[in-house]
Amino acid sequence: MSLSPQFLDELRARTSLSALIGKTTKLQKAGREMRGCCPFHNEKTPSFYVNDDKGFYHCFGCSAHGDAIKWMTDQRGLPFIDAVKELAQSAGMEMPAQDRASAARAERAKGLHDAMADAATWFTEQLNGIAGSEARTVLARRGISADTARTFGMGFSPDSRGKLKTALREYGDPALVECGLLIQVEGKDPYDRFRGRLMIPIRDARGRTIAFGGRVIGEGEPKYLNSPDTPLFDKGRTLYNLDRAAPAARKSARVLVVEGYMDVIALAQAGIHEAVAPLGTALTEAQLERLWRMVDVPILCFDGDNAGQKAALRAAARAMPLLGNGRSLSFVTLPQGQDPDDLVKAGGAQAMEALLQQPQPLVDRLWQSEVAAGPLDTPEQRAGLKQRLAELAATIADASVRREYENDFKNRFYEHFAPKRRVFTPNAPRPQGKRGSDGQWKQPIAPPTEDVKAFHAAGIDRVLAKAILAGLIRHPIEIARHMEVLGSLKLVGGPLGRLFEAVVDVALEDQALDSVRLRTILARSGFDSVASDLLRADTMPYSFTQNGGDPDRARADLDEAIAIMVARPEVDLALGEATASMQAHFTDEAFERQVALVKEKQALELRLANLVQSNEDARALGSEGN
Numbered sequence: 001m002s003l004s005p006q007f008l009d010e011l012r013a014r015t016s017l018s019a020l021i022g023k024t025t026k027l028q029k030a031g032r033e034m035r036g037c038c039p040f041h042n043e044k045t046p047s048f049y050v051n052d053d054k055g056f057y058h059c060f061g062c063s064a065h066g067d068a069i070k071w072m073t074d075q076r077g078l079p080f081i082d083a084v085k086e087l088a089q090s091a092g093m094e095m096p097a098q099d100r101a102s103a104a105r106a107e108r109a110k111g112l113h114d115a116m117a118d119a120a121t122w123f124t125e126q127l128n129g130i131a132g133s134e135a136r137t138v139l140a141r142r143g144i145s146a147d148t149a150r151t152f153g154m155g156f157s158p159d160s161r162g163k164l165k166t167a168l169r170e171y172g173d174p175a176l177v178e179c180g181l182l183i184q185v186e187g188k189d190p191y192d193r194f195r196g197r198l199m200i201p202i203r204d205a206r207g208r209t210i211a212f213g214g215r216v217i218g219e220g221e222p223k224y225l226n227s228p229d230t231p232l233f234d235k236g237r238t239l240y241n242l243d244r245a246a247p248a249a250r251k252s253a254r255v256l257v258v259e260g261y262m263d264v265i266a267l268a269q270a271g272i273h274e275a276v277a278p279l280g281t282a283l284t285e286a287q288l289e290r291l292w293r294m295v296d297v298p299i300l301c302f303d304g305d306n307a308g309q310k311a312a313l314r315a316a317a318r319a320m321p322l323l324g325n326g327r328s329l330s331f332v333t334l335p336q337g338q339d340p341d342d343l344v345k346a347g348g349a350q351a352m353e354a355l356l357q358q359p360q361p362l363v364d365r366l367w368q369s370e371v372a373a374g375p376l377d378t379p380e381q382r383a384g385l386k387q388r389l390a391e392l393a394a395t396i397a398d399a400s401v402r403r404e405y406e407n408d409f410k411n412r413f414y415e416h417f418a419p420k421r422r423v424f425t426p427n428a429p430r431p432q433g434k435r436g437s438d439g440q441w442k443q444p445i446a447p448p449t450e451d452v453k454a455f456h457a458a459g460i461d462r463v464l465a466k467a468i469l470a471g472l473i474r475h476p477i478e479i480a481r482h483m484e485v486l487g488s489l490k491l492v493g494g495p496l497g498r499l500f501e502a503v504v505d506v507a508l509e510d511q512a513l514d515s516v517r518l519r520t521i522l523a524r525s526g527f528d529s530v531a532s533d534l535l536r537a538d539t540m541p542y543s544f545t546q547n548g549g550d551p552d553r554a555r556a557d558l559d560e561a562i563a564i565m566v567a568r569p570e571v572d573l574a575l576g577e578a579t580a581s582m583q584a585h586f587t588d589e590a591f592e593r594q595v596a597l598v599k600e601k602q603a604l605e606l607r608l609a610n611l612v613q614s615n616e617d618a619r620a621l622g623s624e625g626n
Helices: 005-014 017-022 068-074 080-091 099-128 130-141 146-151 163-167 173-178 242-252 261-269 285-292 306-322 340-356 362-371 379-394 399-417 450-459 462-474 480-486 494-509 515-524 528-535 551-584 588-625
Strands: 028-030 033-036 048-051 056-059 155-157 197-203 209-216 224-226
Touching (some): 099 163, 099 209, 130 155, 130 197, 306 362, 362 399, 462 494
Antiparallel strands (some): 033 048
């Protein structure tokens, strides 16, 4: 059996080397490559690298090197032909026939490549000749420069049924029909497929012309005409501009998918070279695999109209079963009625780059689409949304990624339909905490929300508020540290509330204030009696209300008391909302939330009890020492 170089090249191109090696060797991402311990020699530090872009593996320890076929022969121990057969079966390719037929096909393929190359040259000559003046005008009107047209090999096919056929007559009609340049109709002579069109060569990954796209000059249908599938061209596996975009993508670490040839060409002219386009069809699984061999998360930049957005959703749905660890899609939504060509013409490359800075993740696009699919006012409609999301997640083959999508959709569903008032998160970490005197980590105090501030007047613990105010009078330097919280709280009305406001006002004027001076100022302002009553609160069971004692401990305990005072009404408010929500519409999520909030309320009560207990223990130790 004779295996042509073309067959082996296609076999390697269709095989994901990292996936093949990863079946028996643990690999991890290392930049643009995969890395692991070499399977050809014993080592503890990984020195074995797999490069999907270039299609080879290499070990820097033992110098093992090869491609997918060599992996099968050297690591699996298969004979060469068996290795090729196994890889071909996995790639969905048929093995070549016997030697003579295989050699004949290889020779014919070579002839077809030559015919396509000569056709591309002839089309370019027509564009630059007298017959191509109208096509050149179209290019100029679209803003395509002569240099760009040369770079992409653009040409022109005259409106004739036989000029190309005559120019390439040495190849013979059967070969020209086989490579899609002529149309064969029963009972008629073959004639030119492309007539009166601006011609755009479609190249394979090696830069060889394998097909053409033709855009009509003036009016006519179809607007774009592509070559049919041929021995050289499979439109479901080919991406336009792959040969130029692949090296650009390796440099930029991104690849863009746009809808058509002219979008790719316009972006390249603007300096964005890593763009490809499918060929008149929705993205296929094979095209997605090609994209993922370049980058983990390709960016789909389809048009902003309904057709473009539907195409993006079709690509998303097709990608779902193929998602893997780190392997996904992202989306850029162009302004309504604009494509990338329009965008860069109006605003240059920077307009496109601005959109590319914040691509939308696949999970966001799917959620957005399903939520917008119809009304969600009734329980039945919401149940339908939940079912659709579950079905989407279920299409993912990778179990780990599937679980993450299920959890993400579940969380989004709850958050979307939860009460719109501020949600209190039990045990939510807050920045810049500190350790208290008991060695436990204390959360800092965050400013209350408007809902909580409105609730505080009725929900605040007045006994604890009195103790805290006494502590602030004894330690006025602490007022500035808690100003953001305390200054915005409407604690309680009456003399206690007015005293609190006076204390804050005095502390704002003099942040170096000590307790004696503060009490003097308060007495002059008519608060002597109220302040004295508070400061006789040595019987209060907190370290910060005591006269004397360890100032560091008093400071830590005061921090903790203020945190509890602020949090308790907030927890009560959230718990009330959760209970009402569960009574109105019982769900597992609502029940779990209510339980979590009950536990948070109990935790706050325990923290306050610990404050009291630790102070009593300290006082008891002090008495024994005396």
